[in-house]
Amino acid sequence: MTMQTEVADDMKMTTQTSQSLLWDHVDSRPVVADEEVADRNTIVQLDPDHPGFRDQEYRARRNQIAQLAMNYLPGDAIPDAPYTREEHQVWRTIWTALQPAHQRHACAEYLASLKRLSFAPDRIPQLREVNEKVQAISGFRLEPVAGLVQPRVFLENLANGVFLCTQYIRHHSTPLYTPEPDVVHEIIGHGVTLASERLAQLNRLFGEAVRRATQPEALEQLSRVYWFTIEFGVLHEDSQVKAYGTGLLSSAGELEEMQEAELRPLDLNAISHQQYDPTHYQPVLFCAESFEGMYQTLRDYLMSW
Numbered sequence: 001m002t003m004q005t006e007v008a009d010d011m012k013m014t015t016q017t018s019q020s021l022l023w024d025h026v027d028s029r030p031v032v033a034d035e036e037v038a039d040r041n042t043i044v045q046l047d048p049d050h051p052g053f054r055d056q057e058y059r060a061r062r063n064q065i066a067q068l069a070m071n072y073l074p075g076d077a078i079p080d081a082p083y084t085r086e087e088h089q090v091w092r093t094i095w096t097a098l099q100p101a102h103q104r105h106a107c108a109e110y111l112a113s114l115k116r117l118s119f120a121p122d123r124i125p126q127l128r129e130v131n132e133k134v135q136a137i138s139g140f141r142l143e144p145v146a147g148l149v150q151p152r153v154f155l156e157n158l159a160n161g162v163f164l165c166t167q168y169i170r171h172h173s174t175p176l177y178t179p180e181p182d183v184v185h186e187i188i189g190h191g192v193t194l195a196s197e198r199l200a201q202l203n204r205l206f207g208e209a210v211r212r213a214t215q216p217e218a219l220e221q222l223s224r225v226y227w228f229t230i231e232f233g234v235l236h237e238d239s240q241v242k243a244y245g246t247g248l249l250s251s252a253g254e255l256e257e258m259q260e261a262e263l264r265p266l267d268l269n270a271i272s273h274q275q276y277d278p279t280h281y282q283p284v285l286f287c288a289e290s291f292e293g294m295y296q297t298l299r300d301y302l303m304s305w
């Protein structure tokens with residue numbers, strides 16, 4: 001996503017094509033959402049190399065789930081997504097792979113939150129169910145979006161305690177790979193961390209900082225800091241490197257690969273200028289000395305904006 005680096009260029013492109021280019025907060029692939037598309041069923045556009053590109057049934061369900069979000073109005077009861085047995089199986093496969101990876105690589109704050117949410121291993125939880133627990137803990141709620149949203153929209157919503165969240169799940173042919181953030185990333189990554197009061201507070205502070213940051217460069221800097229902390233942050237705990245970033249914690253592959261990354265000290269000024277490629281495992285990660293140190297440093301940084 002180059003939510004951080006290519007906003008200006010992409011905005012230019014938007015103007016040129018008179019279409020809305022939307023980015024997810026994690027993934028770099030722009031998706032064209034043309035308001036004039038007569039048939040709303042074409043709203044979810046997948047790349048030809050997407051694992052579900054040739055699966056008409058999957059694409060129809062993606063559209064159906066996107067439609068739920070498009071009909072959703074903030075404050076409404078969140079509609080349940082109609083997952084198939086096959087899709088629940090995808091969740092089960094991922095859950096099975098993640099459980100041991102979490103025990104080895106997740107920080108204590110995350111593991112405590114995961115326990116509080118107590119997911120069933122054999123079915124995808126509905127956002128409605130996750131919200132019941134998360135809201136009681138931190139006041140945050142997950143609200144459905146059809147797919148990709150502008151970085152500023154995504155980040156500013158955090159100030160209101162709203163996490164904009166996709167509901168679809170990746171294609172069943174590749175349960176351990178997804179080219180875009182899906183409900184697994186949203187719930188096992190963000191949903192769980194928002195059940196930590198301190199991580200939820202940091203998300204909220206990101207939203208407030210972005211609201212105050214009116215210049216495109218400031219948005220890009222905050223987006224990079226969000227990426228290397230909330231999405232891909234690691235820290236020292238019990239003489240080991242542990243993850244608190246949602247992109248790591250929602251992927252067994254990322255959790256294993258983080259051992260290979262070059263670790264740099266948590267320097268938010270350096271991070272705010274650090275480029276990244278969201279389509280590969282991250283070769284560089286920024287490591288805090290402790291959870292407490294990360295929390296204090298990031299909180300002070302965000303409040304200074």
Ligand SMILES: [Fe+2]
Binds near residue numbers: 181246
């Ligand atoms: Fe994310």
